[in-house]
Amino acid sequence: MSGKPEPGDEKLDLAARAGWLYYVGGETQEVIAATLGVSRPVAQRLIALAVSKSLIKFRLDHPIAACMELAKRLTDRFELSFCEIVPGDPTQPEARVSVAVSAATWLEHYVSQTAPLVLALGTGRTLRTAVAQVRPLSRPQHKVISRVGNMARDGSASAFDVVMRLADGIGSKRYPMPTPVVADSEEERALFQTQRSFRLLFELAAQAKATFVGIGEIGWNAPLHSDGFITDQELAELSERGAVGEITGWAFDEGGRILDGSVNARVVSLPITQPSDGLVIAVGNGPGKVVPIRAALRGRLISGLITDDLTAQAVLDS
Template sequence: MSKHDRKLDQAARAAWLYYIAGETQHQIADRLGVSRQVAQRLVAMASEQGLVSVTIAHPVADCMTLAGRLKTRFNLEYCQVVPSSGAGPEGLQQMIAVAGAEVMCQTLKRETPQTIAVGSGRTLRATIEELPLFDRPQHSCVSLIGAIASDGSCTRYDVPLWMAEKTQGRYFILPAPLYADSEQDRALWCNHRIYRTVTEKAAQADVLFVGIGQVAPGCPLNVDGFISDDQVATLEKQQVAAEMLGHFIGEDGQRVSSDLDARLTSVRLTSATSRNVIAFAGGQEKHRAICAVLKGGWISGLVTDEESARFALAEEEQGKTLTRKIC
């Protein structure tokens, strides 16, 4: 890489932190290990060189390399990695959201009718909030997951409705709680005509946009009332690392059976998928979850951050080394 390219690379990092993560120039200087004056010049350079428009046009070289390695290692069709650079959780989520919105736009801007299936979660909602408005009433948005908790309340992260509002298209809600009260109760929900209609539509979706959740005390499923503290403890003992649409995934990437399975109403996902499933997730608390999902081949595309990408690649390499030693 030439000196000029390295300078552009650093300017792009500064632009991500300043325009997307909302960092001050003093904070950027600390993150990048430069003086405040240099940080100021880098932000100005990003604007002068045309790196900043509605999006940041110049990708960071390290991020591009990591994305390429993730695609190759985990057989992904699409991958984008945003800079971490010591950004805080809120800034990092915002960067993933902005990059993720660009990915979503590739589908939403199409003239031909698209069926878009959407999961739930904070990062997914933040991503949809970054979308511009589209005049695409021909598109349909389908919920992959019920948003009703055991007490009858609805989660604030019922994001498919937000997607439908952005596209001005039709919205199909999955009429069920995430976990029914019993196996018999699940049968009642899932045999309803409307439920079957929506899940059939989801099965034919052109693309699925999902989040990746971690399983730990205080995780979103726990905080929002879908699973209890005792259930979290049991899942941790089973070495569950990730959750997608209520499906629990172990550290080895395989589905982990639990007593919740018989009550789960969300749309079925499978490992080693051939479907167009794009996930949006990042941050240290999700490192193990992202790694598990990648190992199992649950997704075909990923938008994440540098540190999460490096963790997944390091874990995969460590696993291969251990396997070679055993053999």
Template structure:
């Protein structure tokens, strides 16, 4: 859990504003990166940047704007908002969490990908900066993909990543969820993927694929991960599992009819957090619920459309940590019995 020291609720911590300039190898962006580095990291004014680089002030301004527009500048706020801290305490106590982080709302969308992406990236960055040899198991989902997008480029040879489930989809062009490759590219870390679909067509197909060289080894590696980062899905027709072609619409309708509300790593839960056995249960390429128990597992999730699903997974007590937005956090407390 975060360090919840007593503090005056009326005092807003000032915190620290941190700018992270991404590493860029593209020649066209090299000057923009240099200008952004001098401005944000070096503290130079735009006029001083122009003088240092031998450019006009207008050109320096355009280069810095270019760096921002291309996502080369990542902004992190190192501080706490008292209302969010109080909500973190309530959620931790209600759902038995060891770690909870609630970020302020600023996304108007039902799925606040930007806020969650920044928070998820900060969490990953802190974990990697511990300097310890670490194996991080990674699920998939739009929030995890957003977290990788906001993660600055680093060189972390002491960290490794491994897929927690099969990531191949029926629609190859619509696979925004497999974040392992982008994590490896941004961090320079070793990454192990499961070259199998999320669900096999039959139990027999799953057994055959499991026996293939390399597949079983990756699963065994995933069982030893020090930290699991996961997303949470819904059991609705518009679920990401359906939109990416991992399962058919008819399959999710059958699952929803059985009482499922939330999904995590291919496991479905009802509104009380009880697992739902589905026709997909024995065909899933993922860790079992027993293998997920008593693990350090943190979910990055939020948004109006995910509130019920998130609560169902929290009620399962499999999660040890939660990163969410303020609006979702309040909804989770309001709906808690």
């Protein structure tokens, strides 16, 4: 019998119904309330819930001229293989949603293929938001790997483990990197790198059809730092040596050159300088990302980019 109506589930079902009727069916909230047998305010709350829980997803199928223009210029200037620019919000240039939705669309593009493939992921808040948007599918033939460790200095696993979330959603095999982002010493790094699981990751990464990475700034509000992957001291040192951005922990300067030594000598992540023949797509937007993105583009650290028009414009204005 199992007649136990789960508390959260039932509500989400209702929310899904409400969302469907509202957005797909175009019904008014009053009608929906009557249909579902609830009051009008409750119907409105259910719809809001459906949106906030991403039960309902919005997608845009239209190449927007200005964005395409920017994409073309970026592609030409920096020899990109892939570039997607979405409309940003001038009043909230930090808003992650738009870029995340676009990234999700492209993640889905790869995920939905039936031929087995390897997807590599970095870290980042936008990436995490994007992964949460990917429609659940059954793709056990795929492999989702991490190019970067998922443990903070204190030994805790990262809350932003995109690999796990994505693999959960699509039922793929998961290959996280159970190490810190930055080792305590070069010796420790060497130790990690000799482990079988690490070498496996190394080999899989070379086969990756696509690699999605976040792109981080170097500064006191850098996620890398505030999430506890690197210490205050390390941050200061990087900054002093000219680092302006990082990808999967690898710090680089304005010219997109990976710094020698310093913290980089202890970064455990897979080397970005040796990617696969697949795409390496950076995902991110916002004023703080302009400099890192420009640097990464100059240094040819990435072959693809997903950002918004404001960031793209700023990157081009150099």
